[in-house]
Amino acid sequence: MLFFDFLYYLIYKFYSNHNEKGAESTSAGIIGGFQALNVLTIIMLVHSMNIEKKSINKFVVIVLFIVFQIYTYIRYMHGEKHSADAIKNKWLNKTETSRKQTTFFLLLYGAISIVSCFGLALYLSMKK
Numbered sequence: 001m002l003f004f005d006f007l008y009y010l011i012y013k014f015y016s017n018h019n020e021k022g023a024e025s026t027s028a029g030i031i032g033g034f035q036a037l038n039v040l041t042i043i044m045l046v047h048s049m050n051i052e053k054k055s056i057n058k059f060v061v062i063v064l065f066i067v068f069q070i071y072t073y074i075r076y077m078h079g080e081k082h083s084a085d086a087i088k089n090k091w092l093n094k095t096e097t098s099r100k101q102t103t104f105f106l107l108l109y110g111a112i113s114i115v116s117c118f119g120l121a122l123y124l125s126m127k128k
Contacts, residue, residue, distance in 0.1 A: 002090070004031055007106045008076055009087040024077060024084055032072035034110065036065045037117040044120050 008031050015023035043056060075082050091099065 003106075003109075004035070004072075005082060005087045006091060006102055007031060007034070007109070008072075008082075009084060009091055010103065010106060012084045025073065027084075028072045028076040029069060031076070032068040032070075033065070034113055035072065036068040037113050039064060039068075041113070041117045041120060044117075044124060048120075048124055 008027050011030050012023050012027040015026050040056075040061060043060075047054070047056060076084075080086065094102065
């Protein structure tokens with residue numbers, strides 16, 4: 001989960017630099033959204049391979065997002081081991097080159113996650 005911890009920290013740092021009061025909870029919410037999008041993408045891929053072409057239940061999608069939101073909120077807001085300060089220390093222990101590479105891969109992950117989920121959803125909806 002170190003990958004998501006660093007993503008959380010970078011999002012937190014971005015929001016806190018813009019004087020966002022709820023930077024920690026906003027960052028946790030975004031991480032939960034990314035995780036839910038990834039699982040939703042996998043579900044859509046499995047559904048697209050199924051012979052019976054049926055849509056994904058909206059209730060499943062809502063529950064999926066709620067579960068990930070609660071999990072990430074508890075993880076980052078109530079855990080000392082995963083607080084912004086603890087992750088900051090891990091981040092600063094990395095070399096500058098390693099931080100730049102990690103930042104690049106985290107941004108790439110975010111872009112791929114968003115494009116793949118919404119792109120696949122659009123593709124499958126047009127295919128029906």
